Amino acid sequence: MNIDELKSLATAIVAEHKGVLAADESGPTIKKRFDSVKLESTEETRRRYREILFTTRGIEQAIGGVILFDETLRQATGDGIPFAELLSRRGIMPGIKVDQGAKALALHSGNKITEGLDGLRERLAEYKQLGAKFAKWRAVIEIDEHDIPSAYAIRANAHALARYAALCQEAGIVPIVEPEVLMDGAHGIERCKAVTSQVLEAVFSELDAHGVVFEAMLLKPNMVIPGKKCVRRASEQEVAEATIHCLANYVPAAVPGIVFLSGGQSPEDATGHLNAMNMRGPHPWQLSFSYGRALQEPVLATWKGLESNVVAAQMAFLKRCLLNGLARAGTYTRDMEATDFQSLK
Ligand code: 13P
DSSP: OOHHHHHHHHHHHTOTTOEEEEEOOOHHHHHHHHHTTTOOOOHHHHHHHHHHHHTOTTGGGTEEEEEEOHHHHTOBOTTSOBHHHHHHHTTOEEEEEOOOOEEEOTTOTTOEEEOOOTTHHHHHHHHHHTTOOEEEEEEEEOOOSSSOSOHHHHHHHHHHHHHHHHHHHHHTOEEEEEEEEOOOSSOOHHHHHHHHHHHHHHHHHHHHHTTOOGGGOEEOOOOOOOOTTOSSOOOHHHHHHHHHHHHHHHSOTTOOEEEEOOTTOOHHHHHHHHHHHHHTOOOSSEEEEEESHHHHHHHHHHHTTOGGGHHHHHHHHHHHHHHHHHHTTTOOOGGGGGSOGGGGO
């Protein structure tokens, strides 16, 4: 492992104005997304959709890395250029989701544990051959107002994240460590903050115990936000303040970047919250994005599987990329949503 190389890769992914596109939906998840626009999920529709995303002109201004799913890493453009090579040529780093999904945690009803450590060393070696520079593992932390998550579920997920991260660094791949406290449920922002704090404390304690080099990883957390069913909504400023306070207490300054997931926020809210946090900077780490839905929802809703919609879908994608690029600097405003985005370029 060349740790200096990993450090510079991690830093490059979150270079100025840049963040990550999460395009690593598993088979069942991409089917759910395609169902929403009545599009059949086949190997070819999935390939074509990812091709539309990755060939959008101009995204390299705001996208430093793309997380791929196993199938996508093995796919290519219509002209036969492997996606990993296409992205690399454009200065965008290809990454790979390596976990194998969250399952029920035995004897801890309502809690989940992410699987995928068996054989991971061998899979990482193959992914590196295929061009992956970084990886992602998502721990799913269920939350309610009382006793979920259990302390054991937090510990078990933190331990798995640390084993994954150590294997990545050993293989010369930058780990993105993703402990996601879900947005589902009726809990308030304070409960989200308390659980997110416990989770981050456990995650960094395990990462440290496993010898993971903080400078050579990225953290992908949820924002501190009320549950979707909570009646008391939080303002943009409240979310920014609670999230930064939580991160400042639990994330070592040695970590080069924090790339938030969007978790079910609207694209505009995800951009607005990131912007509000960066307006309060400077921070010890780069505050950036690794959005799936918040970057892709408008693209899929525009494309709908029709070739005649490809140009408009790519424009919708470029617009979200550039607006999030501005949010990285704290210079986004909501009225930009209505302006001609060509002026943002
Ligand atoms: P969302 O931004 O849609 O939450 O997806 C990010 C992600 O990669 C979840 O693992």
